[in-house]
Amino acid sequence: MKYVMKFSEIRKEDISAAGGKGANLGELYHAGFPVPNGFCITSRAFDDYMKRNGFDSSAPGNSLTSENIAKGQLWKELEDEIAEYYHALGPDSKVAVRSSATAEDLPEASFAGQQETYLNIQGLNQLYLSVKKCFASLFSTRASAYRKQTNFDTIKISLSVVVQCMVNSEISGVLFTVDPVSKNKSRMMLNASWGLGESIVSGKVTPDIYLYDRDHRQIVEKRLGDKKLLVCYSADGTEEKETSSQLRNEFSLTEKQAIEIFELGRKTEQHFHCPQDLEWAISENRLYLLQARPITTLNVKSSSDIKITKSQRAVLNNWIEHCPTPLYPLDVAPCLLVDEAKNKVFHELGIFVDSELTMADNGLLALSAGKIHISPKIFKIPFLLSRFTDFSINSARTKDSFHNIRKELDSIENSDLTSLPAKALIRQIMELIKLSEELAYTRFRYNIFPSVAVSKLIHHDLKKTDKNMNEYDLLSNLSYKTWNLNIELKKLSGYIHSSPELEQLFMELDSTNPRAISAFLSNQPDFKSKLENFLNEFGWKSNSSYCAFGSVSWFENLDSLFSMLKVLQNSGRNEEATDKFQNIMTKITKQFDKKKSHRLKSKIEEIRVYHVNREESLYLIEMCYGLARRAAFELGNRFPQLFEKADDIRYLTLNEVYELPGNITDLKELISVRKLNRQKNEMLWSGFSMGTKASNQNTLTGVSGNGGRCRGRVRKILTQQEFDKMQPGDILLCRYTDPSWTPLFVLASAVISDTGGPLSHSAIVAREYNIPAVLGIGNATNLLEDGDEVLVDGSSGKVILLK
Template structure:
């Protein structure tokens, strides 16, 4: 390799014709050239050529002195490179390698080391020059390719994807030009739906430049097996090579076909072979000349959502647990393992068999947790019940689920699902759930008192553990989840579920409209999250408007004693909470009080400006009582009126407790995190891991191995890279099929140009400034502004006290955000597709909570 590194020009076929190109070679020749070399080594037809290495550009045109001033210095860097004089020996090497290719034009393509990364393809960020003729034109194209590494778009793309400018270098690929009569792009998986079983081809006549540049609407082919679906494009022009060099755009008959169905099948088969070689779906550029098909580039499709490993046969359907829990970010490996351990413990407490580590239906991939719900599609009970449950938690998910019920790959089994019925009956009988429900409805105050007593006992039991060694801490973390938290959750959850069901049935049982029921469910008492938010609001009002440097003043204990005492007590009681709190790998408020103090600052300022969150909550409760009385008054007879009054009273007095199961879960997760952090500190001090937080990139078994002396540095580094990549992912599917298809992409678009449609979650209409927020930490929301978020969990809800409305991409009428919005008396629309991108930050919008629409 050292000899090769001294050579500025490397022939593709001889040096890069390897079955697999190692990382060192990739750094020397860039992503594009490395992939072309692998294609040659695997036997695919690639035009012959050579590569000017990354070392060549760095030696001829050093620009390190200007990188620190980017992006402002980009133009200076480009000017330096394009005006550089190439050394005579380099010119000789280039022309000599060019002569070996024989007569005829060449294509000159950039090949950067940052290309074709797992999380970003950098497609089109650097330049390509086609039909280059003559030595001067070739040398000029080489310089321009080098300079394109520093184009404004390439610099901005690297910054957006977290790639260091100084770490990127560029090589140049020179290949014999294919005089193509058809060319285009082949995706070995459908880039829109995610379906790995489909190949998608965009093709046009002439050179492929017209396709990749978007100059024409190409012919579009979808190939599934041997079946080809063709959609002719609008191709009034074609890009052709000019005999003297360069290309031109010429007019042509728009109906001219680029390729036939047989060629589409051939391309798809070649594409599948390419994907098998690289082990991942590929984006392949190709050209067909007089001498057949040539591949000119292959890169991974970086936009596809990762798929869980699957051992079951046939098509599987997965429900996103992240979406259901309002966590629009990947979990850490320890976070996913903790969630699985806790879920398995709850199921076992309910008498449902489950493996120790996680329930069998749970799937995890790269921090995204899914539940395999394929079994529900095969029986009538599942098909009837699940959409209704989903409609309450995440409305659009229910519609997406129902849209798949006609798919022949998810057949409905005939007959009565006796096995399902017997299993359900067994769980109900074993846990005496009918009796529990009757007891809760008969005496809600007693049931509520008992539930909160058990929560207090859980808190005390968790705090009692005092492990010392790493092994003891690991055992304590597991015990906190499986033996301490899971039993309390299994006790509380069955008592809360019937109340949620009754709340969904209120319109039918009382004759009230959905909007009226939402009013009745506003300002409800006994919600631990709402009470937490109001407690923090009360603390903030003791400060007044003087809140500068609040974090520093709290750290220095330079605040009024009543404020300090209030904040200390708040963190002692609620410090286990945070945004994305179901992830044990996420720091708690108690660890970073500045997140809470930022909320206190905002509360203090808005309170001083006249906004009163407590008064708004009380007003919502008063309005609910009035609406409940109206519903009772219009009942047809006295027995029905008494029943309606009884029912509304029970639901209002119990629905606030819907938060308790999750509250218990987060208590357990936070205490498990405390023990795991202690292990991290001990292992980092002894050198077994590099950073205390490395423990959150292992699961419990792997952490146990490290305690026993295993070296997992490489595994941790890989997991950290994966987590960082997935944090940049901007879209999360509600449902996912095991072939990669995202069913929601198959639904017709509901939004119009000026109106977005979702699901009504809290009634009322409000007009205000949209504030798009992706992370609640340090976010400031002024009174009157409408919060627009991908999803929310309890860590977000302090923002609700100042928001005048809520719009969420995810969620349903009974999701956390919807419930807290109602309780705070603010209009809300949830399940609005792409809300955070369709609604510009700062735009004035009108939110119609009762109809589930947002006017832009």
């Protein structure tokens, strides 16, 4: 045969003919690994295709674009060979058609995702078309850019096409034989989800994650992913379906299955003598190896390699707290604009801080320690303080800013998006992002910075009043946005509780089903009216306050709000310490003379007002983001030729959205590669706190959010869908909290979290309810499990595992 080789004929040395992917598969198939059967259309076929169709870069008038190359014609001899080998796989076999570059899957560069894959292809006509598309994919925008980035554009690269029997997988995923996050060679990392592996490779789901100790041959860590979607076969190839709530909350692999996959990875690594990145699938309880390639990123610095100061780690900790899931490309610019507003205030004081967050053009995020630069202006800080802390000026500027922005937001909120052309939608997004930037500056310059300065000025006097007191205690019993939200939530809960019939219907309601919610509200007009009043005040509150386009507000999805209301129906509720602030005022009166006491109380009142404004600014920013999301998704619906779903617009950057429609072909390529890389961003976010459980590690250290000691059993809550697990008296264990988690504090006897600091949401609410809180541990959710008995020492910032 001239153009086609069976897997059984291919070895790892045949890269020039079968490409990296094909050579590896042939090698594994010949060695007896569980690889589905198939064949390779060799690079000779590709080279002849280019010549026969006149695709020569040196010839005038020819453009080597993927669109042009896909329009070329196959010839009879090649078609006949492909048909013979295809029929040998079985009548009307369903196959996966994958491109395999001759420079692909080498130790120097993986080329993963740079060419195309077509799944569930059946029949010769579909197969021929897919082969031509694979040939064309070598010249796609992202593949060309990758070759240039990795210096492979200077050598001749050809292409083979792998045709392989499809596996109708119930479970699938990716295995790295070296942990790609920590680079720990004694650990392997496994990602798994339901359905075909496309859901993981494309980054459309957060998979289950397993860590394996290869020396002791045991699973040492595992994290449950959301697995919201699964990809399965359809008449048109593949389709996405929503995963049932039961499957979302189950690990996709048994421990026995996971260990079998880890051991398959070990054997593959031993065969190739280097760390491997494997794609695998399970169908009818049989494990298949779909692909293996060398891991090429082990020499790239990870976030754990960066040496940072305590204050800089607090900043990174803050990113994870406010962005519990990775930013989409469209989130990055708004997030950095908020950061720049803060840095602008630093600049006014002579301090320059580099950004900690960056995103490459391919969508990969990177966190690094921001360096601080000082200018001579810093020596003027003592003289600038009086201007920065002028309460009357700060209050006036804040009031004016809030008033003007609220008017603009109300006008935008009432606009009819369906009547606006695309350009008007883009202008609306631009205006909303500009308003969020103005709010961020008001937040930092006129509220947070002066609040911190005044707090430092009175710190000594507070310690004289009570050595255990700090400036955060001054926020007790304060009427601010988040606390008012909590009060209104209790009122809604109380209304439900007042009617046994309504409460029963509400508790039985499937809050994940929008139709069920709609029907429930239609039958409960009084409750619906009260809910609408609540949403008019707090409806733009989201699950991720710094993510402009990746978050979801209560206006957009009532699921998490209803989950919180169900939690509040439980009895045994904590009550906030209503006399705490008054006790502080009384101590100050006794400690100091009348004049100093009055001055100190005035400063305390300033701090409290600053905090009210700080909270209000965040809610207004979230309203900007929610309205921008609304406009962006409407815009996404206007370009079906670019976006498979409206929210795919999140894979563009803000500037790319501003320039729509732009170059549709280039943007589609960018969206595709950024979807692929979202999985790596998920791993970065998970890896930031994923730890390992040492046998002697019984004491976890964080920071004090609130003092006191408590002994009890841990209840791990990782998502809002798990809120109903919480029972009165449990110790709440979580990665982070925001205002939407407040109802859990009603039931908790203590709080432990991976992220957070003394002024985080967790700390403020814990102080209001006077329950111990230890925050910022980093990996508590990995080291502790449901039912673990612990001692929480809020005063020392330690958690001791008892049993």
